[in-house]
Amino acid sequence: MEKNVDFDQPWRRAVKKFENQNYDYGDLILHSWIEQAMELPELTPKNIDEWYSIKINNLQNFIDYMLNENKMFLINVKGVGYKICHPKEQTGVAMRQFINTVQAKAAKTTHILEQLDLRRLNSREKRQRTDAMAQLSQIKGFVKKRLIAPIPD
Numbered sequence: 001m002e003k004n005v006d007f008d009q010p011w012r013r014a015v016k017k018f019e020n021q022n023y024d025y026g027d028l029i030l031h032s033w034i035e036q037a038m039e040l041p042e043l044t045p046k047n048i049d050e051w052y053s054i055k056i057n058n059l060q061n062f063i064d065y066m067l068n069e070n071k072m073f074l075i076n077v078k079g080v081g082y083k084i085c086h087p088k089e090q091t092g093v094a095m096r097q098f099i100n101t102v103q104a105k106a107a108k109t110t111h112i113l114e115q116l117d118l119r120r121l122n123s124r125e126k127r128q129r130t131d132a133m134a135q136l137s138q139i140k141g142f143v144k145k146r147l148i149a150p151i152p153d
Contacts, residue, residue, distance in 0.1 A: 010038035011058035015065055025086040028077060034059065099147050106140050 014037035023029065038058055043051045063082070066072045073090045074082035085093055113133050118126060 009058065009061070010040060010054065011061040011065065014038045014058070014062050018066070019070075023084060025072070025084050027084050028081050029074070029084065030081040031079075032081075034062065034081065038062075095147065099143055102139070102143050106136055106143075110136055 014034055017037040018029070035055065038055070040051065040055060040058075041047065063074050066074055066084075071087075073085040073093065075085050075093060077083050110133070113129055113136070116129055118129075121129065
């Protein structure tokens with residue numbers, strides 16, 4: 001399946017090289033392989049900020065392309081690379097990522113609401129805060145009861 005891809009950008013070079021490899025679901029794509037496939041310039045103390053900026057931007061484009069065009073969902077394996085998620089695991093992994101994000105945002109929002117200086121709020125503003133905290137509590141309960149339980153491994 002030949003795709004129209006412009007290989008001038010580093011992430012596109014990595015796509016081309018990936019598609020010429022025998023990677024399959026469950027395989028690990030190492031950070032070092034991705035960096036080499038992108039043909040990034042050598043990392044030096046002088047170009048470290050630019051190098052990481054180029055890598056991060058191109059890495060996200062590579063990940064997005066792999067999902068959207070090759071239907072391969074890449075899971076970050078911290079400090080190592082990316083695992084190609086098997087389609088039968090993709091729903092569970094995506095839902096776990098979603099739940100983790102919702103829980104983290106809910107915890108941060110709860111903390112912010114708890115730290116309000118109530119002395120500076122009028123009664124209407126205090127009611128808004130109380131309502132918001134109740135809504136957050138409902139969302140947390142929904143996530144815990146309805147979303148976490150049915151997720152397959």
